Amino acid sequence: MHVTVDITDDATEGFNRRMRVEVPEERIANDVNEQLESLIPTARIPGFRPGKVPINMLARRYGRQARDDAVKKLLYSTFQEALTREGLQLAHGPEITEMNADPGTGLTYTVTLDVYPNIDVPVVETLEIRRPVAEVTEEDVDRMIKTLREQSKIWSKVDRPAAKGDRLMVDFESVVTDKAEENALVETTTPDTASSSEPAALEMMKAEKVTVELGSGTTIDGFDEGLLGANAGEERVLDLRFPDKFYRPDWAGRPVRFTVNVRSVEEGTQPQTDEELVKHFGVRDGTMETFRAETRKDMENKLAFALRAETNKRVVDILLTNNPISDLPKSVVTREANVMSERRRNQFASVGIDLNELDLKPMHFEQQARQQISQNLLFEKLVSAANITVDPGKIRERIEVLASDHQDPKRMVAWYYEDEKRQIPVKMMVLHDQVVDWVLEHAKVTEENISFDALLNPSSNTFTADDANASGEALPQDRQES
Structure with missing residues (x-):
């Protein structure tokens, strides 16, 4: 039965659509009759044996409810039919108005929605991708054990000035200023310029009980050095600058003043022997050989x-570069930016940072949101064109990996399979990997040898914005954009 769809473009960005949908009465009647007929075997009405109740009797008793149910179902199904017929991909909405389903008149309604742009399937055969390859060497294991030895320090408070290698617990407040303000500080101010100058934009934040290991290289330039020689109870003011490639682009290169209060100074003592180190990590047989083997396995x-x-990042980057999506529905970008902003707020709140002192407005996440939405659209096109389906075996493998760190891995695996909804994030990760693998199979791929250190050195201070999102660590961590 024909469903009439009348669609017009609104002027809003070119992504807003208004559809008028008309469903004939005959289709509603058929759905209602199917519902009523399904009641015949079980309906119990005085004067009629089970299975012998006339349908017109059922219609008088249950017809109104059956029609309401049919209309609700048809609202959803005919809207999906309209999207498919018009080749539209829902981005935001829908908002249904002007609905009428009076008996005998059929169903009519107006729906307003935002749609995604219609994009072409990305061409992957011409893509040139450098795939990183690496292995764990004995030298890598040596360096990792040295790092683990450093991380195994036992910290004790000391009553002396802080030195390199000490750990400080600090509270700090920071004021991030505009570059223009710094320039203004060194310029000669005249009555004319003073009257015309505008106040610089200030952003403030503060955090409490932040630990800083002096000399570890995890803070922005000058922060560690500015705390050398500090004593517990001392306050220091540090005038510094964020790196030009900082994980927050809006702070990159900007001057910042930290007011730091030192709560305590601690000195670390490493395990002096291999036996002490192995004991510290609870190795089952207490031997260095086993410790090295377990360390290597973890590194691998x-x-x-x-x-x-x-690899995934490189594939996504080249897909976005070669298939730019210049414009997206603002409603969708705003929604995604809100989600990213809230996620970041939760991460900072989990480490005790005062959110009122942070500028985490969704507007700061709009560019990242656009990239994520564009990636999703491109991947959806590839999934459809290549007929990629999620491999249940790979879902199981991923769940087992995620559960391996749990105290009871088998129970954790069972937890995922008790409710299929719990598997959705895992399925999305697996599907993402499968799309990347498909691209690699069809693109021009060359291998690039890379060391463990360059890719995954725990002491490296070069991180991407995504690393900062995942960590939620307190500033002034030197999280640079690579």
């Missing part, structure tokens, strides 16, 4: 994860 697992993440 982390390397595999990092290689996959870096």
Whole structure:
């Protein structure tokens, strides 16, 4: 039965659509009759044996409810039919208005929605992708054990000035100023310029009980150095500048003043012997050989994860570069930016940072939101064109990997399978990997040898914005954009 769709473009960005949908009465009647007929075997009405109740009797008793149910179902199904017929992909909405379903008149309604742009299937055969490859060497294991030894320090408070290698617990407040303000500080101010100058934009934040290991290289330039020689209870003011490639682009290169209060100074003591180190990590047989083997295994697992993440990033970057989507529905960008902003707020709140001091407005996440939405659209096109479906075996493998760190892995695996909704994030990760693998199979791929250190050195201070999102660590961490 024909469903009439009349669609017009509104002027809003070119992504807004208004559709007028008309469903004939005959289609509603057929749905109602199907519902009523399904009641015949079980309906119990005085004077009639089970299975013998006339349908007109059922219509008088249950007809109104059956019609309401039919209309609700048809609202959804005919809207989906209209989208398919017009080749539209829903981005935001729908908002249904002007609905009428009076008996005998059929169903009519107006629906307003935002749609995604219609994009072409990305051409992948001409893409040139450098795929990173790496292995864990004995030298890598040596460096990792040295790092683990450093991380195994036992910290004790000391009553002396802070030195390199000490750990400080600090509270700090920071004021991020505009570049123009710094320039203004060194310029000669005249009555004319003073009257015309505008106040510089200030952004403030503060955090409490932040630990800083002096000399670790994890803070922005000058922060560690500015705390050398500080004593517990001392306050220091540090005038610094964020790196030009900072994970927050709006702070990159800007001057910042930190007012730091030192709560305590601590000195670390490393395990002096291999036996002490192995005991510290609870190695089952207490031997260095086993410790090295377990360390290598852990490094290989982390390397595999990092290689996959870096490969995925390179594939996504080249897809976005070669298939730019210049415009997207503002409603969708705003929604995604709100989600990203809230996620970041939760991450900072989890480490005790005062959110009132942070400028985490959704507007700061709009560019990242556009990239994520564009990636999703391109991947959806590839999934459809290549007929890629999620591999249940790979879902199981991923769940087992995620559960391996749990105290009871089998129970954790069972938890995922108790409710299919719990598997949705895992399915999305697996599908993402499958799309990347499909691209790699069809693109021009060359291998690029890379060291474990370059890819996954725990002491490196070069991180992407995504790393900062995932970590939620307190500023002034030197999280640079690579």
